Amino acid sequence: MSNRYDALLPDISHVIGNTPLVCLDRLTAGLEGRIVAKLEYLNPGFSKKDRPALQIIKEAEQAGHLMPGQTVVELTSGNMGTGLAIVCGVRGYPFVAVMSEGNSEERARMMRALGAEVILVEQAPGSVKGEVSGADLALVEEKTQAVVEERGAFRADQFLLEGNRHSHLQGTGPEIIAQTGGKLDGFVDFVGSGGTLSGVSQALKAHNPNIQCFGVEPAGATALAGGDRSQPDHPIQGGGYNMERLASLEGITLDGFLEVTAEDAIACTRQLARAEGIFAGFSAGANIAAALQLLKGEMAGATLAVVICDSGLKYLSTPLWD
Numbered sequence: 001m002s003n004r005y006d007a008l009l010p011d012i013s014h015v016i017g018n019t020p021l022v023c024l025d026r027l028t029a030g031l032e033g034r035i036v037a038k039l040e041y042l043n044p045g046f047s048k049k050d051r052p053a054l055q056i057i058k059e060a061e062q063a064g065h066l067m068p069g070q071t072v073v074e075l076t077s078g079n080m081g082t083g084l085a086i087v088c089g090v091r092g093y094p095f096v097a098v099m100s101e102g103n104s105e106e107r108a109r110m111m112r113a114l115g116a117e118v119i120l121v122e123q124a125p126g127s128v129k130g131e132v133s134g135a136d137l138a139l140v141e142e143k144t145q146a147v148v149e150e151r152g153a154f155r156a157d158q159f160l161l162e163g164n165r166h167s168h169l170q171g172t173g174p175e176i177i178a179q180t181g182g183k184l185d186g187f188v189d190f191v192g193s194g195g196t197l198s199g200v201s202q203a204l205k206a207h208n209p210n211i212q213c214f215g216v217e218p219a220g221a222t223a224l225a226g227g228d229r230s231q232p233d234h235p236i237q238g239g240g241y242n243m244e245r246l247a248s249l250e251g252i253t254l255d256g257f258l259e260v261t262a263e264d265a266i267a268c269t270r271q272l273a274r275a276e277g278i279f280a281g282f283s284a285g286a287n288i289a290a291a292l293q294l295l296k297g298e299m300a301g302a303t304l305a306v307v308i309c310d311s312g313l314k315y316l317s318t319p320l321w322d
Helices: 050-063 079-091 105-113 134-151 162-180 195-207 262-276 282-295
Strands: 021-023 034-038 072-075 095-100 117-121 186-190 212-218 256-260 303-307
Touching (some): 021 162, 050 079, 072 079, 079 095, 162 195, 162 303, 195 212, 256 262, 262 282, 282 303
Parallel strands (some): 095 117, 212 256
């Protein structure tokens, strides 16, 4: 694999991808097995969503669905919007991000700094600031569709467009295989749009069908697993939307779903920072908590891969770092 820094690059989008993979041996001390972490927060937009942002725009250009200078619009919890703000900025497209007011303030500020127009949508009645539910997301979706129609915009739909899955099938998954020498037993990923889970799982299972791949959902919002849906509000931003169906996961072979509590996700995020020096967001902690469940149980002794989805800098205004 070539070093992405070994030559002068034409623009920032060429820095996206080829992120490091590191061992979390301090977090797993005393356990049989190992967790390896893909540091997606080192992408220029500080999240894994830079990959699908770039891939969706490239595929839209190639298919003739996105015209020069056309406005791009997308629903976001902040990370996809940041990636699109970067990609659209260097490629000459105005970008509009539509986001729930329940998401952290840092994300909106970063998108605006990168040149995006940010439209904030009020939360559903009874929703809690900092906890974005499926009902909140439905309101954001409604507003997003309206903005697309009003402006004749291209919808960079991370929930429906194949570029999301393709970015991880062609990038993240093969990178993990190369960085582990193919010696991997499992992969877990907190489910938002489902693109990372579907793309990486597809790549891993094409390499070795015995690699076990699991989706991760918050306790009380386990709709994909067909479980408890009584607690749609939770602080793990960027996923766990309590949706029964995701287009990205259709036709994808998974080995099951794991559930984590918000408390465990927060505790693991904080421990990740203190023990491993990795300053990440809620969903990274959810991934670590799920991987630890497996190492303490049915997959003791295994090597498991997780994604560090985004940076803890995006959550300084939340209780995560109180």
